[in-house]
Amino acid sequence: MSLPTQPYKGTRDFYPEDKRIQKYMFAKLRQVVESFGYQEYDAPLLEPFEVYAAKSGDELVNEQLYSFEDRGGRKVAIRPEMTPSVSRMVAGRRQELAYPLRLYSIPNLWRYERPQRGRLREHWQLNVDLFGIDDISADEEIIQMADSILKALGADSHEYVIKVNSRKLLKRLDEHINLSQDKARQLYRIADKKNKMTDEQFKQEIFEAGLDASVDFFFAATIDKLPAPLNESEEAENLEGLIARLNKVGVNAVFDPGIVRGFDYYTDIIFEVYDFEGANNRSMFGGGRYDGLVGLFGVEPVPTVGFGMGDVTLQNFLVTHKLLPELPSETDVTAILIGDVYDQAQGALSGLRESGVNIAVDASDRKLDSKIKHAVKSGTRYALFIGESELSSGKLKLRDLTKGHEDELGLKEIINKFAKHP
RNA sequence: GCGGGAGUAGUUCAACGGUUAGAACGACGGGUUGUGGUCCCGUAGACGAGGGUUCGAUUCCCUUCUCUCGCCCCA
Numbered sequence: 001m002s003l004p005t006q007p008y009k010g011t012r013d014f015y016p017e018d019k020r021i022q023k024y025m026f027a028k029l030r031q032v033v034e035s036f037g038y039q040e041y042d043a044p045l046l047e048p049f050e051v052y053a054a055k056s057g058d059e060l061v062n063e064q065l066y067s068f069e070d071r072g073g074r075k076v077a078i079r080p081e082m083t084p085s086v087s088r089m090v091a092g093r094r095q096e097l098a099y100p101l102r103l104y105s106i107p108n109l110w111r112y113e114r115p116q117r118g119r120l121r122e123h124w125q126l127n128v129d130l131f132g133i134d135d136i137s138a139d140e141e142i143i144q145m146a147d148s149i150l151k152a153l154g155a156d157s158h159e160y161v162i163k164v165n166s167r168k169l170l171k172r173l174d175e176h177i178n179l180s181q182d183k184a185r186q187l188y189r190i191a192d193k194k195n196k197m198t199d200e201q202f203k204q205e206i207f208e209a210g211l212d213a214s215v216d217f218f219f220a221a222t223i224d225k226l227p228a229p230l231n232e233s234e235e236a237e238n239l240e241g242l243i244a245r246l247n248k249v250g251v252n253a254v255f256d257p258g259i260v261r262g263f264d265y266y267t268d269i270i271f272e273v274y275d276f277e278g279a280n281n282r283s284m285f286g287g288g289r290y291d292g293l294v295g296l297f298g299v300e301p302v303p304t305v306g307f308g309m310g311d312v313t314l315q316n317f318l319v320t321h322k323l324l325p326e327l328p329s330e331t332d333v334t335a336i337l338i339g340d341v342y343d344q345a346q347g348a349l350s351g352l353r354e355s356g357v358n359i360a361v362d363a364s365d366r367k368l369d370s371k372i373k374h375a376v377k378s379g380t381r382y383a384l385f386i387g388e389s390e391l392s393s394g395k396l397k398l399r400d401l402t403k404g405h406e407d408e409l410g411l412k413e414i415i416n417k418f419a420k421h422p
Numbered sequence: 423g424c425g426g427g428a429g430u431a432g433u434u435c436a437a438c439g440g441u442u443a444g445a446a447c448g449a450c451g452g453g454u455u456g457u458g459g460u461c462c463c464g465u466a467g468a469c470g471a472g473g474g475u476u477c478g479a480u481u482c483c484c485u486u487c488u489c490u491c492g493c494c495c496c497a
Contacts, residue, residue: 006488063423063495081497109497114423116491125497192496262496272497285497310497338456370451372458387456401458 010113010121017379020327022124025153025314026106029126032149036141038102038128043085045108049075051084064111078110082127083265083293083306090131090304091297099132099302118282118313128287129306131294136242138305139269139289143242146273146287146307147251153314154323160284163256164243164271167288168235169226170260176230177213187211191218194258195274195283218257226257235268242269265290269305277320284317285309329379332418333359333398336371338387345386348396348411355415359384376401384414 007013014022030040049067066078079085082105090097108124115121128145130138143162150160174184190205197205199219206215220226223240230236239255246253253271261270270288287307295301318324333352337345342363352359360380362371375383385397395408398417409417 004488009488111497113495114493115489116493119497123497189495283497287497308497313497336457367452368456369458374458376458383457385457389456397457399457404459406457
């Protein structure tokens, strides 16, 4: 009986080749959001249980939260999302922070649920939030940034679509057709599934729930085709203007009345990004405006717009659309020592390392061809042969393992070669 | 929580109610001692676990575990 080598259900190990992918994606995410002036923060993995009990949604808290009691009897939860944490942080310095406040983080988040494609128990999520702007320019910036990220990763705007809706508009609908809060909830739940069903199935569910009056709303192709007087409401105008401006800057944004999002805390504009590729059926990521969350921590509310982008769905997207490049190893060179030259080679190795060349040493007494095979397998691109003759001549043999050709180079030449590709 | 599919070497797969369960790739070693990803030879390595049916189970049945896809819910 031995311990299993598998990671815990719904989690992943990141071997170097996996971690490389993650590092690549995160580097792009950081690059784009920082280009929009967002600053990185972080928060603890654990939060007091109450932070989530206060909002989020019942299902999440009751079924999907990893929680436990600490040794002091405090109820603690592993964060299932970042929004409450960042809201807590902003509330904590409500008065002294400079607004508009642009923050981002890439936390790992945990949810107890049955793993399936695109949804695991642990994932990493880029979380971006813009605090302190109560007009629609904030929503526009956030959505534009989401779009820029996908483009920076090589996606083309015809490979995905950003579907936009408004919670306020949905609320207008509720009032217009006189729904109780319970009925409205039920309606949202059905609407949320609209994109997975045929129109007929959707109508079927709507009728079975006795929500017939809402059908016109959900089948409105554009905002001006919404049932009156909703089509002339302030919310509708806002939404229309937002989408028009996004389209103008090349963002493939469309109105979709079926977008509702799960969390209770959204207050106005909401959006979800969908992959056009059928294999990635569900919404890739999304976000929206939540003006009330900071206020839950006992301070004046701060208007906020944000989104979360999960690494699992993002990677699925990139793989499906063949957008992941060949990623090189962090190690530039494997130095292959020939003969008993370990001591004599140290000077050269240190010199290379201090100049920024990442270099692993193979000082084993395996056969030479075997050492080369290992260097290839480890993923390093170059092998550097160091033996008696190289040390006496001062010229080392640098072999490009991908191309198979070899140069005899002095230390300085080698350093220069890698200085160009750090 | 509910359903479908799948569990055989490190990996991808095969076969079979009956002697030693095969292959490819990978690993390790060798092909006379300083050049791989092409070749040749050799070595090691597997029926997820438990129970049942049977003379006999890796094979059929049940349970369980794990993986996977979907539902619920949701990012």
